[in-house]
Amino acid sequence: MDFGSLFSEFDVLGAFWVNIQLTFFAAIFALVLGTVLAVMRISPVPSLRWAGTTYVTLLRNTPLTVIIVFCVLGLWGQLGITLSSDFQRNFFWLSVLGLTVYHAAFVCEALRSGVNTVPVGQAEAARAIGLGFGDSARLVILPQAFRGAVAPLGNVLIALTKNSTVAAAGSVAETSGLLKQMIEFRPDLMVAIFLVFAFGFVILVVPIGVATTSLSRRLAVAR
Amino acid sequence: MRTRIMATAMLLAGALTLAACSSDDDGGSDDATQGGTGGSSGGTIRIGIKFDQPGLGFKDGDTYTGFDVAVAKYVADKLGYAEDDIEFVESPSAQRETMLQNKQVDMIFATYSITDARKEVVSFAGPYFVAGQDLLVAADDDTITGPEDLDGKNLCSVTGSTSAQRIKDEYAAGTQLLEQPGYSECVTALTAGTVDAVTTDDIILAGLAAIPANEGKVKVVGNPFSEENYGVGLPKDSDKCQAVTDAITAMIEDGSWQKALDDNVSASGYKPNADLNPPEPAACS
Amino acid sequence: MSGSVLFDAPGPRARRRMVWVNVVATVVVVGLGVYALVLLDRKGQLDADLWRPLFTANAWENFFLPGLKQTLIAAGLSIVTAGVFGIVFGLGRLSASRTVRTLSGGIVEFFRAVPVLIMMVFFYMAIPRLDLVSPKDLPLVAVVLGLTLYNGSVFAELVRSGVHSLPRGQREAALAIGLRRSQSLRLVEVPQAIIAMLPAIASQLVVILKDTALGAIITYPELLAAARRFGSGNGNILQALVVAAVVFILINWLLTRLAEALAGRVGRRTAGRARAEAPSLAVATAQD
Numbered sequence: 130m131d132f133g134s135l136f137s138e139f140d141v142l143g144a145f146w147v148n149i150q151l152t153f154f155a156a157i158f159a160l161v162l163g164t165v166l167a168v169m170r171i172s173p174v175p176s177l178r179w180a181g182t183t184y185v186t187l188l189r190n191t192p193l194t195v196i197i198v199f200c201v202l203g204l205w206g207q208l209g210i211t212l213s214s215d216f217q218r219n220f221f222w223l224s225v226l227g228l229t230v231y232h233a234a235f236v237c238e239a240l241r242s243g244v245n246t247v248p249v250g251q252a253e254a255a256r257a258i259g260l261g262f263g264d265s266a267r268l269v270i271l272p273q274a275f276r277g278a279v280a281p282l283g284n285v286l287i288a289l290t291k292n293s294t295v296a297a298a299g300s301v302a303e304t305s306g307l308l309k310q311m312i313e314f315r316p317d318l319m320v321a322i323f324l325v326f327a328f329g330f331v332i333l334v335v336p337i338g339v340a341t342t343s344l345s346r347r348l349a350v351a352r
Numbered sequence: 353m354r355t356r357i358m359a360t361a362m363l364l365a366g367a368l369t370l371a372a373c374s375s376d377d378d379g380g381s382d383d384a385t386q387g388g389t390g391g392s393s394g395g396t397i398r399i400g401i402k403f404d405q406p407g408l409g410f411k412d413g414d415t416y417t418g419f420d421v422a423v424a425k426y427v428a429d430k431l432g433y434a435e436d437d438i439e440f441v442e443s444p445s446a447q448r449e450t451m452l453q454n455k456q457v458d459m460i461f462a463t464y465s466i467t468d469a470r471k472e473v474v475s476f477a478g479p480y481f482v483a484g485q486d487l488l489v490a491a492d493d494d495t496i497t498g499p500e501d502l503d504g505k506n507l508c509s510v511t512g513s514t515s516a517q518r519i520k521d522e523y524a525a526g527t528q529l530l531e532q533p534g535y536s537e538c539v540t541a542l543t544a545g546t547v548d549a550v551t552t553d554d555i556i557l558a559g560l561a562a563i564p565a566n567e568g569k570v571k572v573v574g575n576p577f578s579e580e581n582y583g584v585g586l587p588k589d590s591d592k593c594q595a596v597t598d599a600i601t602a603m604i605e606d607g608s609w610q611k612a613l614d615d616n617v618s619a620s621g622y623k624p625n626a627d628l629n630p631p632e633p634a635a636c637s
Numbered sequence: 638m639s640g641s642v643l644f645d646a647p648g649p650r651a652r653r654r655m656v657w658v659n660v661v662a663t664v665v666v667v668g669l670g671v672y673a674l675v676l677l678d679r680k681g682q683l684d685a686d687l688w689r690p691l692f693t694a695n696a697w698e699n700f701f702l703p704g705l706k707q708t709l710i711a712a713g714l715s716i717v718t719a720g721v722f723g724i725v726f727g728l729g730r731l732s733a734s735r736t737v738r739t740l741s742g743g744i745v746e747f748f749r750a751v752p753v754l755i756m757m758v759f760f761y762m763a764i765p766r767l768d769l770v771s772p773k774d775l776p777l778v779a780v781v782l783g784l785t786l787y788n789g790s791v792f793a794e795l796v797r798s799g800v801h802s803l804p805r806g807q808r809e810a811a812l813a814i815g816l817r818r819s820q821s822l823r824l825v826e827v828p829q830a831i832i833a834m835l836p837a838i839a840s841q842l843v844v845i846l847k848d849t850a851l852g853a854i855i856t857y858p859e860l861l862a863a864a865r866r867f868g869s870g871n872g873n874i875l876q877a878l879v880v881a882a883v884v885f886i887l888i889n890w891l892l893t894r895l896a897e898a899l900a901g902r903v904g905r906r907t908a909g910r911a912r913a914e915a916p917s918l919a920v921a922t923a924q925d
Contacts, residue, residue, distance in 0.1 A: 173644040173651075176659045189840075190889035191882045192847050192861055194533070201530075202537055202875060206546045207680050208673060216506070216528040238840060252643050262644040270643065280798060281837070284791070291752045297511050300531040305754070309446055310512035316449040317472045323759055327751050334750035398772065403856075404866045412870060413699030441772070442856040447761070454765035456772040536869040544680050565686065565872025 135318060135325060139311055145329055147303040151221070151293040155228035156286055162229060163236025164271070170237065171244060171270075173262050181237070189234040193292055197227040197299040217300075224299035228289065235285045243278025244270060276348040283341025287334050304329070397433045399424050400443030400451055400460035400585070404534065407559020407617045408463055416440050419555065420461040422612035423480050423603065427459075427584065430599035431592070449473050452587045459592070460585030463556060476583035477596035477636065480603075482628035484576025485515040486554035488561060490542065491571045496549055498575040499523035505548040506530060508538035515551045518578060535560055543569050553580050558622035572622045579628065593636035604630040687873040691880050696867055704863030705884065711777060711859065712846040715784035719845065722785055723792020728827065730797045733818055745793045748786040754851045757783035761855040780852035788845050795837050799830030839896030843889045860884065 135141065169181035188196070200223045204210040212222035247270055255265035275282075294305040304326060311322045401420050402409035408418040421440070428438050443451050443462050451457045452474045463483070466476045489496045496502065499519045503526040509516035511531045520527050530547055532538050538550040539560050550557065557572045584596050603609045609630055647655065677683055690696060729741030748756075760779035764770055770778050803826055811821035831838070853862035864881035868874030 171643055173647055174655055174658075176655065176662070180662075186890060187886060190843060190847075190886040190893075192850050192885055194850065194861070195878050195882050195885075198533070198537065198878060199875075202532075202540055206541045206544050207682055207875075208676050209546070220530070235840075242837065256643075256645075265643060284794075287749065294752060294754070297531070298533045300511075300529075302531070306511045306531065312446050313512060313514070314469060316470055316474075319449065319762065323755060323762075327755050327759070330752055330755070331747060331750045335746055338746055338749060404862075404869045406870050410870055411866065413695065442858070444854065444856060446758075447855065450762045454762070456765060456775065534865060534869060534874070536865070536872070536874040539872065540874055544682075563870065563872045 135311070135315070135321060138315075139307060141304075141307065141325060141329070144302065144304040144307040145333070147221075147301060148290070148293045148296075149333070151225060151228060151296050151301065151303065152286075152290045154225045155232060155293070156289055158225065158229040159232040159236050159285075159289070160282075162233035163240060166233060166237035167240035167244070167274075168266060168271075170241060171266070185234045185237055188231055189238070191231075193227070193231050193295050194298050196231050197224055197295055200224065200227040201299045220300040221296075224296035224301045227299060228293060228296065232285060232289050232292070235288070236282065239278050239281035239285050240271075240274055242281055243274035243276075246277035247273045279341055279345035279348055283337060283345065286341070287337055290334055290337065291330060396437045396439050397428055397431070397459075398439045398441050398457045399428065400441050400448065400457035400462055402444070402462045403442040405463065405556060405559060407562050408556060409461070411440070411442070417616070418559065419481070419612050419616040420463065422616065423600070423609075424459075424461040426603045426608055426612075427461075427596055427599040430602065431595055448585055452585055455587060458587075459590075459596070462585070463553060464583055464585045465580040466583040470585075473588065475586040475588050475590050475593060477586060477593045478583035478600055478633050479581035479631045480584065480600045480609075480633065481555065481582040482625060482631045483553035483555045483580040483582055484625055484628075485518065485551060485578040485580065486557055486576045487573040488539070488542065488550040488557040488570050489548065489573055490545070491569055493548070497573060499551075499577050502527045502549060504528070506546065508532060508541050508547040508550045509552060510535060510538070513552060515553070515578070519551060523577070539566060539570065549573075554622070555617055555624065558617040558620060561620035561622065562617055567620070571620060574623065576625050581631070597633045597636055600633045682875060687876050690871045690873065691867075691876055700863045700867040701860065701880070701884065704858060704860035705888075707777075707858050708846065708849045708860040709888075711780045711784070711849040711852060711857065712842075714777075714781045715788065715845050715849070716842060718781060718785040719788040719792055722789025723796055724827065724831075726789065726793035727796025727800075727830075728822060730793060731800055731822055731826075741793070745790040748790040749794070751787075753783050753787045753848055754854065756786060757851060757855050776852060776855050776857040779855055780849060780857045783851075784845055784848055788841055788848075791841055792838065795834045795841075796827060796830055799834040800826045802833060803829055835896060835899060839893055842892055842896060846889060846892060847885065 166181050166184060169177040170185075172178060201220060204226075205219065205223055211219050212226065213219040251269055251273065252265060255269040260268065294303060296303055297306040297309075308322065308326055312319060315322065401416065401418070401424060403411040405418065405420075409420040410417050424440075425435060425438065429435070441451070441457050443457060443460050445462075448460055448462060448464060449470065452460060461480075464470075464476075465483075466479060470476075487496060487499065487502075496505070500523045502519060502524040505524075506528045507516060507519065508530045509532070511533060513531070516527075516529050516531070520529065530538070530541065532541070535550065535552060535556065538547065541547045542550050543566070550560075554572055554574070554576050560566060561570050561572055584600075586592055586596070600609075603612075613624065674683065681687075726741045726745055729737050730745065732738050732741070757779050760782045761775065764775060764779060765772070800822070807825055807829065808821050811825040812818070816824065849857070849859050850861040852859050853865075861881055864877045865874065868877030871877070
């Protein structure tokens with residue numbers, strides 16, 4: 130096994146860096162969109178609730194590869210939508226878009242389970258002191274829901290990190306594409322190649338898991 | 353009450369585990385018989401092909417079509433296997449070496465280029481066809497006649513393709529590359545006009561151009577810029593190399609080779625590189 | 638907490654405003670949809686020639702239905718084995734023995750971190766060397782193993798957090814009537830934890846079903862691969878993927894409804910915080 134030559138021949142670290150970038154941007158956007166969706170799903174307006182539910186049903190149940198392919202071949206390939214004037218960068222952002230809309234559905238559900246941990250008394254008290262829906266959601270419910278949803282949100286982040294490899298379907302040069310290329314050129318080092326990628330992800334993901342677990346304990350609302 | 357539910361659940365889980373184990377055992381015995389018959393004389397032969405490459409290896413229900421399939425059937429026949437004795441197995445590019453090393457297949461006909469790195473782990477017979485990396489463009493596009501015309505144009509290829517890399521490195525550094533999971537996605541982008549060309553081996557492109565839905569919309573440029581020797585993949589140090597080589601030679605000589613090409617990939621007017629085809633199979637070491 | 642606690646029933650003015658907003662929103666959404674369809678039509682993507690092949694007997698008998706069958710087989714097997722894995726290692730993480738806890742924790746964290754795809758390919762390469770499985774069953778076995786280890790780890794986490802979310806009185810009562818700690822876990826706490834976590838488990842089931850699609854790389858002939866193959870042969874890959882997506886949405890929706898119904902039925906039997914009306918879709922989910 131010649132690990133050294135794999136790293137000198139192929140830009141393994143660079144590929145992982147692309148995955149980190151994809152994860153970073155998609156995580157931020159998915160958190161925002163997912164929060165909006167969660168608020169829609171608990172809002173007083175029936176049509177908003179319906180729209181939120183429909184969104185989650187459609188996006189969560191579609192395979193991510195298909196979503197990414199539609200983003201690239203559909204939005205760009207057919208409708209001509211571009212998110213960046215740079216040819217390659219455009220695919221990066223289209224993939225971020227695909228990852229975002231998909232994981233937002235999961236963020237929404239994670240938040241809803243967080244909302245479920247907030248005792249009814251909190252909402253009743255919020256209304257009793259005269260807060261409307263917006264204020265009670267913003268000031269009372271969501272802050273507690275976020276703290277209760279740290280663990281499931283951590284799970285979504287872990288999934289997102291690994292799912293960023295699907296961006297290869299969106300023409301982003303990241304680890305899974307490189308993996309394919311390395312197998313093509315160095316079939317003799319197959320086992321070493323797989324070990325490199327498996328441990329790369331273990332190194333990336335295990336800290337996220339450990340951090341969110343301890344964070345969820347520390348932030349848990351004592352009841 | 354709860355105790356009973358839990359006990360039932362536990363029992364169920366136990367039973368399922370047992371079932372899972374025993375099905376594994378079945379697998380084991382299957383394997384024993386497979387190993388015995390899949391070997392040399394009589395019985396069946398397992399041949400790896402592509403399942404999703406129209407014109408080369410394609411699975412349509414229970415039938416298999418394409419040039420690779422035709423060559424595979426001919427060779428198997430010469431080795432003493434009737435068509436019913438062939439079991440076609442899907443062998444995608446990334447799994448070909450593994451499948452041969454693990455003896456999951458006896459031979460592979462799947463647009464498998466002979467390279468030195470691959471020879472380290474598997475053996476090859478052939479080549480039975482010499483392909484060349486080429487371009488697929490819109491039928492009415494006369495501005496692209498070769499890879500050097502691609503500067504500033506959009507090019508599509510499958511993820512990790514050597515063909516696209518070669519174009520960027522050697523011919524047109526300003527090429528903008530779109531990578532897709534499959535060639536069909538590339539053709540979709542080509543017919544939509546968002547990319548100007550698709551690149552890979554010419555015979556693969558010809559197979560795509562020959563699909564009825566693409567007829568008259570795309571064409572192969574016919575200016576190959578590399579040499580890909582398609583070989584028959586065999587397990588390392590296989591004893592079948594000579595027999596396969598003889599079968600390929602016979603196929604070329606009796607005209608079946610040309611017919612297989614005409615039937616499968618010529619619909620769009622594609623002609624293989626005549627200087628190199630039909631090839632002379634290399635001697636077995 | 639049900640939504641209705643959060644707000645008063647809207648009054649007449651609010652209702653009138655909602656109607657207007659709804660009308661405007663509908664017009665905008667429908668307008669965008671129509672605009673996209675017009676653009677797609679201009680590109681020829683709506684041509685009947687591209688869609689018609691998808692609604693023939695050949696498409697369904699030879700591609701979509703066999704693919705769907707394989708997807709359901711792999712998903713069904715994986716759900717069972719992942720469930721067993723999850724209970725075993727979930728119990729392991731709750732064990733009184735520090736060694737067992739650490740070991741189970743390590744295994745769960747590791748398999749949660751490795752991408753499923755890489756696990757599948759690894760088993761696909763490694764299993765034949767053991768000579769246990771016939772080549773024909775190999776893709777299925779590798780797919781099920783990969784899905785089991787990953788989703789089983791997620792289930793184990795759910796079992797653990799489910800037990801932690803139970804009221805302390807449950808364990809205290811179990812110990813008070815003379816059960817040992819392991820008995821209390823097995824007979825009292827874990828069953829309730831599983832029931833409480835059913836909503837999250839339901840979401841993970843969807844993930845298992847969709848992740849069978851990763852098996853395509855090791856030649857498992859599942860639905861998405863079949864759709865792709867059909868699209869390649871007929872030059873209508875986008876259309877074939879649309880059909881596959883619709884089938885996936887439908888199946889997953891049915892699966893979620895089934896799990897929800899189950900959760901509703903058994904939810905009453907727990908003393909935990911989970912109630913029948915609890916997070917119908919609430920998720921503590923990870924997918925890959």
